[in-house]
Amino acid sequence: KKEIHDMVNLLIVQKIRxxxxxxxxxxxxxxxxxxxxxxxxxxIARKLGDIFKHLEILKNGHMVEVDRSAxxxxxxxxxxxxxxxxxxxxxxxxxxxxxxxALASDIxxxxxxxxxxxxxxxxxxxxENMIVIVAGYNDLMQNFLDANPGLRSxxxxxxxxxxxxxxxxxxxxxxxxx
Numbered sequence: 001k002k003e004i005h006d007m008v009n010l011l012i013v014q015k016i017r018x019x020x021x022x023x024x025x026x027x028x029x030x031x032x033x034x035x036x037x038x039x040x041x042x043x044i045a046r047k048l049g050d051i052f053k054h055l056e057i058l059k060n061g062h063m064v065e066v067d068r069s070a071x072x073x074x075x076x077x078x079x080x081x082x083x084x085x086x087x088x089x090x091x092x093x094x095x096x097x098x099x100x101x102a103l104a105s106d107i108x109x110x111x112x113x114x115x116x117x118x119x120x121x122x123x124x125x126x127x128e129n130m131i132v133i134v135a136g137y138n139d140l141m142q143n144f145l146d147a148n149p150g151l152r153s154x155x156x157x158x159x160x161x162x163x164x165x166x167x168x169x170x171x172x173x174x175x176x177x178x
Contacts, residue, residue, distance in 0.1 A: 003159050004044070011055055028127055028156045029057070032145070033135040035161030041135040042096065044161075049094040052131065059092035059129075066095070068102040071115045079111040083118040087130065095132045101140035104147035116147050123154045 014024045029052075033041040046063045053061025066086050073079045087095055097103075097119075103112040123132050134144065138160065145152045164172065 003157065004048070007157060008051060008055070011052075011057060015055060015057075028123075028154060030123055030127070030132045030155045031134075031157040031159060032141060032155045033133060033159050033161060034138045034141045035135075036137065036163055039161035039163060041161055042098065045094055045096045045133045045135070048131070048133070052094075058094070058131065062090075062093035064090040064093065064095050065098060067098045068112065068115075071097070072103065072111050074111070076111070079114040080118040083115050083122065087119070087122045087126065090130050090132075091126065093130060095130055097132065097134045099136050100134035101136040101144040104144045113147065116144075116151065120148055120151055120154060 010027070011029075014027070017024050031048075033045065035041055042065065045065075049058065049061040049063045051061075052058040064086055070086060071079060071082050073082055103115050105112040119132065132154075134141070134155075136144065145155075
């Protein structure tokens with residue numbers, strides 16, 4: 001929560017500075033969410049889209065959710081086309097890539113690397129028009145970030161989502177029951 005609040009506050013300050021004609025730094029808004037399934041990564045990505053729309057950072061704030069199966073094709077050249085298709089759908093909002101680590105593969109003939117390389121170019125070219133959030137397990141996301149020398153630098157926030165405690169799970173269960 002603190003990291004999200006800090007980031008939103010920074011964006012608000014930058015928005016105010018821009019409106020008053022002061023210089024602002026161009027901060028990339030792409031993020032990496034790391035954690036186990038069920039820790040809220042997808043929910044927070046969706047909420048961030050709403051926040052960025054409200055702050056007029058994104059035009060629509062909608063979220064397009066994809067994974068490896070949507071992006072990677074077995075046909076040469078088709079993977080880049082798939083990545084561009086989903087990126088275009090996400091313009092004005094958030095492109096959320098779940099289990100992004102699955103794109104980083106050492107298997108010969110696999111087009112996951114093509115997806116990463118295409119995504120890298122889009123992230124740079126369209127950083128004002130969309131936000132890319134990649135998500136997955138802590139350790140496996142490190143492999144993904146190492147898949148291209150320029151990939152890690154494209155992300156401004158690396159947020160670790162901790163597992164819920166038994167007490168927190170009980171409180172969530174109580175809310176659902178109510």
